[in-house]
Amino acid sequence: MDTRSRFATHVVENQPPPLLPCDLYATDAPLREALAREGGAWAEAEIAAYGKLAGGSLGECSQLANANRPQLHTHDRYGHRIDEVEFHPAYHELMRTAIAHGVPNFGWRHADRPGAQVARAALTYLHYQADPGSSCPLTMTAACVPALRHAPDLAASWLPRILATHYDGRHVPAWDKPGNTIGMGMTEKQGGSDVRANTTRAIAVGDGLYELIGHKFFFSAPMSDAFLVTAQTDAGPTCFLMPRFAPDGSRNGMRLQRLKDKLGDWSNASSEVEFTGALAWRVGEEGRGIATILEMVGMTRLDCLLGSAALIRHALVQALHHCKYRRAFGKRLVEQPLMRVVLADLALESEAATALALRVARAVDASARDAHEAAFARVATAIGKFWVCNRAVGVAAEAQECLGGPGYIEDSGMPKWYRQAPVNAIWEGSGNVQCLDVLRALRREPESAHALRAELALARGAHPALDAAVDALDAPLAAADGDGLQARARWLVERMALCLQAGLLFRAGYSTLAAAFCVARLQGHAGLAYGTLPVDAPVATLLARAWPQ
Ligand SMILES: Cc1cc2nc3c(=O)[nH]c(=O)nc-3n(C[C@H](O)[C@H](O)[C@H](O)COP(=O)(O)OP(=O)(O)OC[C@H]3O[C@@H](n4cnc5c(N)ncnc54)[C@H](O)[C@@H]3O)c2cc1C
Known part of the structure; x- marks a missing residue:
């Protein structure tokens, strides 16, 4: 026996091939x-x-x-x-x-x-x-x-x-580059959700310019070419465009104090910053800064929803890929009845998340042309952000578990998704803030309540559990009296999200999946953990659609 074979302890087997590269669109x-x-x-x-x-x-x-x-x-x-x-x-x-x-x-x-x-x-x-x-x-x-x-x-x-298709990462003024990127600064130490508590001051210095003095406690992508920031004028919170270089080409008064040591989101830098007389141009009227910057936040919230739907999809694909190759107790994991139902439940969650995210994207797309869609976008973005970002955290953990021990090891890639999962629920308005925003929209903007009801009515008659769940929303919505409903807001918004998702799955023509969704998520025939779908759930259909590889 030669030396090499004497020291060959084992053959590597029963491991999946790498998932990547793969075509993420064609397979979805x-x-x-x-x-x-x-x-x-x-x-x-x-x-x-x-x-x-x-x-x-x-x-x-x-x-x-x-x-x-x-x-x-x-x-x-x-x-x-x-x-x-x-x-x-x-x-x-x-x-x-x-x-x-x-x-x-x-x-x-x-x-x-x-x-x-x-x-x-x-x-x-x-x-x-x-x-x-x-x-x-x-x-x-x-x-x-x-x-x-x-x-x-x-x-x-x-x-x-x-809007150019050029990226230029050089540290030079924005106007000397073919393309620019933009950041956003609202959150301060004393207030994040409560942005009216901002203390950063803006002092007019002529020529439409203001000097900003204060700080931001979270300030992501600090190498952006400019930032939309909020600061106080005598009229109240005001929105500004603050370039990284001052108009004369010198470094603007923006001192990066430190980078946040974050749980995840590692390729992105998030900083703390002090403004020492940073020059900025006003955007919108003085005192209307929150309303102005909320037009940006409306879109970043949509992207939190999209990002979490994407994360759910990717975690599912990683889990499915592993289970199609890994064998235990004489069968591939994807053939084991209990693992199949776990994977199918994740696939059902992913179907619903993707359908809702793209539907809200259409509402945002149509907002400028269609008042009804704008009213729907107003409320559905917050509903979707709350629910899908919240669900992503559990999906990331469950998908990681499908890989067993390797899922907990960095080189599997799963820890990156596990660390990333919570952030979409936190930034751009955390879960409670989204739920309170839904209540506010329904109370103050009757057209949003009308658009939500109209959307829910489109699937009327598709399934008794869906009809019952939509009907059960009527009384609390009619009594949308603000404070009285606050403690119930999470429950309400969760039910709205589930009803929207079920309706979308029916309208897309996925009646088998949609019925399973209603039974599991609305009728309570599944448990709280993933993998508790009823025995007659369409497991094979869900798995075949999710990952045809
Ligand atoms: C990685 C990362 C990067 C970030 N980047 C940026 C950035 O670039 N720019 C920026 O401006 N911000 C940024 N943020 C900040 C983020 O938007 C805020 O952290 C977030 O909006 C919450 O604000 P806060 O941290 O002050 O929490 P708080 O406002 O103190 O809220 C704490 C908790 O209380 C809840 N809460 C608040 N009010 C109520 C209420 N009335 N009833 C019930 N519950 C309530 C919230 O939902 C939350 O769960 C970033 C955050 C992170 C984690």
Whole structure:
């Protein structure tokens, strides 16, 4: 026996092949069908091309960008302040590729075509599966547009660069670059949800400029070219566009104090910052800053919903792939009855999450043309963000468990999704804030309540459990008296989300899946854990649709 065979202890077997590279669009029937249903199919060529990239080279970039986290350099070797964050080249590649393929800009570049924001939503959904961290600056760049339009002169000079398909990560003024990215600063130490508690002051200094003095406790993507920020004027909270370089080309008064040591979201930098007289232009009227910046937040909330639907999908695919190859007790895991029902339950959750996310994207897309859709978007974005972002956390944990021990090990990729999962529920308004926002919309905007009821009525008669659940919403909605309902808001919004999801699944023609969803999620015939679907659940159908590989 030669030395090599004497020391060969074992053959590696019973392990799955790598999942990636794979085509994330071609393999995702629920996404393809939702795209067509919601009016974005005309952009399929661009989206299909991005599906290949997201499941290929961009996944490799994400690994590098997460393993080599951004580093803050506050000073140069001589002691000058520089306030620069250094990213791994793979991060820049992620940004460059996403921007070149329209992830942040497609919806606006094709705004004259109905469905453009649905197409952007699909691109965003795919990019999130490649790298969730860089989705943050991409989203903020996409979302700033409606708010920035409150300052037409600024919009005229900045939007061509914001909507360009060029990424330029150099540390030079925005106006010296072919393309710009945008960040957002609202949260301060004394108040995040309660943004009216902002203490940062803005003092007019002439020429339409203001000096900002104060701080922001969370300030993501601090290497963006400019930021929409809120600060107090005598008239109250006001929105500003604050460039990273002052108009004279010098470094603006923006001191990065430190980078947050985050649970996840590692490829993205999030900082604490002090404004030491940073120059900024006003966007919208003094005192109307919250309303102005909320137009940006409406879109970032949609992207939280899309991101969490994408995360649910990707976690499911990872679990399914593993279970199709791994054998235990004489069978592949995907053949074991109990594992099948766990995977099918995750697939059902994913179907519902994707359907709702793309439906809300269509409502946002149509908002400018259709008042009814705008009213629906107002309430459905908050409903969807609360519910799907909340569900993503449990799905990430359950999918990780499907891989057994390797799911807990970094190189499986699953810990990245597990760490990422909670953040969409927290930022852009945490769960309770979304639920309170739903109540506020229903109370103050009768057209939103009407749009929600009209949407729910579209599936009337499809299933007795759905009819009963929708009827049960009537009394609390009619009594939407604000404070009295607050303690019940999570329950109400959860039921609204489930009814919307069930209705969408029926209307999409998935009657078997939709009926299973009603029985499990609305009628209470499933337990609280995943994998507790009733015995007659359409497990085979769900699994075959979810991952045809
Ligand atoms: C990684 C990361 C990056 C971020 N990046 C940015 C950024 O770039 N720009 C930015 O502006 N912000 C950013 N944020 C901040 C984020 O938006 C806030 O943390 C979030 O909005 C919550 O605000 P808060 O942390 O002050 O919590 P609080 O407002 O103190 O809320 C704490 C909890 O109380 C709940 N709550 C609040 N009010 C009520 C109420 N009336 N009734 C019941 N419950 C309530 C909330 O839902 C939450 O669960 C980031 C956060 C994270 C984690």
